[in-house]
Amino acid sequence: MTVVSVDKNTEALSLTVVAEFDAGVQRVWKIWEDPRQLERWWGPPTVPATFETHDFTPGGKAAYYMTVPDGTKAHGWWQFTTINAPDHLEFDYGFADDQGTPMGEHGAAHATVKLEPIGDRTRMTMSTRFDSEEQLQKMSDMGMEEGLREAIGQVDALLAEPANA
Template sequence: MTVVSVDKDVEALSLTVVAEFDADVKRVWRIWEDPRQLERWWGPPNYPATFETYEFTAGGKAAYYMTTPEGEKPRGWWKFTAINAPDRLEFDDGFADEQGAPMDEYGVSHAVVKLEPIGERTRMTIVSNFESEQQLQQMSEMGMEEGLREAIGQIDALLAEPANA
């Protein structure tokens, strides 16, 4: 399995996922930079993502939905707060209504993604920070940990393809 560890830290209001891949940092960066590649892994296998907007620049926004097995389309949004190619990006993350407007009821989390070389491999660390213990618990109950584990588990197959695939 690609995921090395998942750590929920209630005191720090964070969820940290560490994964390692048989590809260099620049190749792993492409799965974040290219929305078509991101769509192939950003949801668990039975919840594929579709990015309708993807402005991969600091201050840029992303809007997406995941299609459930029942055909429902829960929506989400990101606002990129920092991008330092090819090894770090940060974004605010939240749920959206059917029109794509942010929904306040689930709050906003902030994700920091770091890519670092370990020999010819890459370690990817994703740290999601939450506004409150209640929000962290709510996301856990909604399956965030397992969903991330399953989504990241799809990356190896994608990385085995040419970078421009």
């Protein structure tokens, strides 16, 4: 399994997932940079994501939806705040309405992704910082930890393919 650890820290208002992959940093970076590859792992296997926009630049935005088994679509947004290829990106994110407009019901969160080489492998540390303990708990209750485990669990198969597959 690729997920090494999941740490929910209520004092730091964070959820951190560490995963390791049998691929170099440049290859793992592609799964974030290329929206077609991102679609293949962002979200649990039964709730695939479709990225409608993905402007992978500082200040750029991404809009996507996840399709649940009954066909319902849950929309989300990202705004990239930092992109330092090939090993560091940060983005704010949250839920959106059907037109992609951010909704404040669950608040926004901030994600930091760091990739570091460990020999010919890569360690990915993805940390999400929340605005409040209530928001962290709400997202946890909605299955965020399990969803991230399942989503990241799909990355190995993707990395085994050529980078532009």
